[in-house]
Amino acid sequence: xxxKEIEQAVxxxxxxxxxxxxxDKDFLHFMRYFPAGIGDExxxxxxxxxxxxxxxxxxxxxxDKQKAVCSRCGKHIVLTKSSHKDxxxxxxxxxxxEVVHAWRRARTQAKYYFTYFERxxxxxxxxxxxxxxxxxxxxxxxGEIFEDYVPREYYLMRPMEVIHWTHECDFWGNEWWSxxxxxxxxxxxxxxxxxxxxxxxxxxxxxxxxxxxKYSQLDAFFRLTGAEDAFRYIELYQKHPQLxxxxxMGLWNIVAEGLECRSFRNIFNWKGKxxxxxxxxxxxxxxxxxxxxLAVDMNTFxxxxxxxxxxxxxxxxxxxxxxxLEQLSHFDTCEMFDALKGYGVCSEETLKYILRQQKKxxxxxxxxxxxDWIDYLxxxxxxxxxxxxTAVLKPHDLQQAHQNIITQLKIKAxxxxxxxxxxxKEERKQYNFTAGGFLAKVAESSSELIVExxxxxxxxxxxxDRHAKGKCTIILIRKQEEPNVPFYxxxxxxxxxxxxxxxxxxxxxxxxxxxxxxxxxxxxxxVGKKKGAKAA
Numbered sequence: 001x002x003x004k005e006i007e008q009a010v011x012x013x014x015x016x017x018x019x020x021x022x023x024d025k026d027f028l029h030f031m032r033y034f035p036a037g038i039g040d041e042x043x044x045x046x047x048x049x050x051x052x053x054x055x056x057x058x059x060x061x062x063x064d065k066q067k068a069v070c071s072r073c074g075k076h077i078v079l080t081k082s083s084h085k086d087x088x089x090x091x092x093x094x095x096x097x098e099v100v101h102a103w104r105r106a107r108t109q110a111k112y113y114f115t116y117f118e119r120x121x122x123x124x125x126x127x128x129x130x131x132x133x134x135x136x137x138x139x140x141x142x143g144e145i146f147e148d149y150v151p152r153e154y155y156l157m158r159p160m161e162v163i164h165w166t167h168e169c170d171f172w173g174n175e176w177w178s179x180x181x182x183x184x185x186x187x188x189x190x191x192x193x194x195x196x197x198x199x200x201x202x203x204x205x206x207x208x209x210x211x212x213x214k215y216s217q218l219d220a221f222f223r224l225t226g227a228e229d230a231f232r233y234i235e236l237y238q239k240h241p242q243l244x245x246x247x248x249m250g251l252w253n254i255v256a257e258g259l260e261c262r263s264f265r266n267i268f269n270w271k272g273k274x275x276x277x278x279x280x281x282x283x284x285x286x287x288x289x290x291x292x293x294l295a296v297d298m299n300t301f302x303x304x305x306x307x308x309x310x311x312x313x314x315x316x317x318x319x320x321x322x323x324x325l326e327q328l329s330h331f332d333t334c335e336m337f338d339a340l341k342g343y344g345v346c347s348e349e350t351l352k353y354i355l356r357q358q359k360k361x362x363x364x365x366x367x368x369x370x371x372d373w374i375d376y377l378x379x380x381x382x383x384x385x386x387x388x389x390t391a392v393l394k395p396h397d398l399q400q401a402h403q404n405i406i407t408q409l410k411i412k413a414x415x416x417x418x419x420x421x422x423x424x425k426e427e428r429k430q431y432n433f434t435a436g437g438f439l440a441k442v443a444e445s446s447s448e449l450i451v452e453x454x455x456x457x458x459x460x461x462x463x464x465d466r467h468a469k470g471k472c473t474i475i476l477i478r479k480q481e482e483p484n485v486p487f488y489x490x491x492x493x494x495x496x497x498x499x500x501x502x503x504x505x506x507x508x509x510x511x512x513x514x515x516x517x518x519x520x521x522x523x524x525x526x527v528g529k530k531k532g533a534k535a536a
Contacts, residue, residue, distance in 0.1 A: 003028070006028060007022065009031070012175050030154070031154070033120040034120075035121065038132070046132070051095075056098055056108050059079070059100065059101050060143070066079050070093060071138055077090055077092055082099060083099065106139070107137055109135070109137050112195060113131065113196070114132060114197070114198035114200055116203065125212045133190070134147055157234050157238070162235050216233075216237045218230065218234065218237070220247060236259065242270060245278065249283075249292065250292030254295050287315040297326075307351065311351070376395075424468075435519045437480050438478065440490065440516075449461050456489060472491050472499070475489070475491075475492060477501070490520075496528065501517055
């Protein structure tokens with residue numbers, strides 16, 4: 001755009017905002033890469049592609065319901081189905097859409113949101129994108145279409161930088177443009193607001209070949225993950241071109257999860273330029289398949305890299321244990337392995353020991369063995385037992401040894417802890433939940449935890465101090481018809497993630513309890529969203 005065209009683009013902004021933008025050299029330079037106005041090519045793309053299956057076939061004559069006008073191609077057609085709201089396909093242009101009778105709905109209004117990718121002006125390697133909100137009104141009687149295109153987002157993507165300016169407005173109709181810190185797609189937000197969304201990736205893919213993104217593996221990322229948000233990937237590639245090597249190593253699943261979570265948890269050394277430097281472990285030619293097989297998710301992959309660094313296991317060995325690692329992995333598993341190192345147990349012995357215990361007690365989960373072992377060792381420390389003795393450190397039957405230690409501790413109710421729990425009672429009420437014949441409630445006293453542990457024969461009583469200080473939250477799961485009878489116990493982390501769920505003698509979950517816990521996870525996610533929205 002030239003300066004006069006930029007002035008027209010910001011004409012509806014606040015006077016103060018308009019003056020600021022027109023005096024902002026960065027904004028003026030940024031807008032130079034974009035064409036002025038809404039060209040015929042953009043409108044044609046919207047009408048023929050971006051409307052997708054949300055088109056309309058207007059029937060003006062009540063006496064002849066077979067004849068209609070297609071909102072996409074504007075041609076008169078003969079309908080195969082003619083009832084109001086029927087879904088049909090245009091025989092002329094192939095558009096899918098809805099039949100609308102003029103005498104039932106005189107005007108049809110629809111909202112669309114689409115992104116249009118194209119080459120940048122003055123820089124043929126760069127790619128630009130514009131996102132438009134389109135308000136469309138169609139007269140059923142005449143077939144006339146009235147459209148209003150409103151630019152919402154401007155993106156400039158080139159090797160040295162990626163820039164995003166967004167259109168904003170307030171309740172009183174004031175409008176302005178602001179620069180975002182990172183690339184951001186409004187597709188999801190617009191969809192929630194009733195817009196039909198078209199991502200525009202069909203226009204982006206052909207542009208990759210001759211642009212700075214030709215080696216980015218973006219096309220492969222789309223194909224392998226089914227991802228729809230190109231902007232996050234492009235921004236990551238611009239910051240870290242090593243993303244190309246990571247994708248070629250078959251780690252696309254890790255990339256997808258990292259982009260979704262907006263964090264890679266320090267898995268990659270982004271300064272590295274070789275597989276070894278990127279991952280921090282030696283990678284041989286024969287390791288590539290194993291590496292790809294271990295990339296189930298970020299937790300499993302992190303654990304595999306940790307074990308590769310801290311044991312004699314090869315990546316091929318670890319790939320053969322992939323199912324076990326997947327069950328064992330959690331966001332804090334590597335920290336637990338480090339904790340066991342403090343007791344003199346190396347990572348290789350840790351993995352071998354918990355796998356032996358899991359085979360001995362098949363109702364154990366593998367991660368449950370690890371948690372029990374650490375709890376057991378902490379309790380041994382409280383009793384002053386000699387942990388240099390191998391028989392104490394690695395008992396033949398961990399579950400039985402753990403129960404013996406719990407009995408010896410003779411846990412007593414603590415009034416001070418109860419006072420601390422009472423202070424958190426109001427805040428924790430939101431974690432009470434009922435569904436499917438079960439209820440979940442927050443433990444309210446240390447004596448309640450002691451009774452829970454005594455009846456279910458597990459160590460939840462030792463968690464009273466952490467529960468009272470907010471280091472974890474203990475949830476008591478009950479059957480609705482027996483609300484006072486201990487059934488299952490659940491631990492939540494401070495981040496409100498489920499750390500473990502235990503029944504009688506630390507048994508695993510039944511199918512019914514597992515279904516209830518899955519419902520509870522969704523409930524926690526909704527609670528988190530509400531808190532986030534309130535904070536914003």
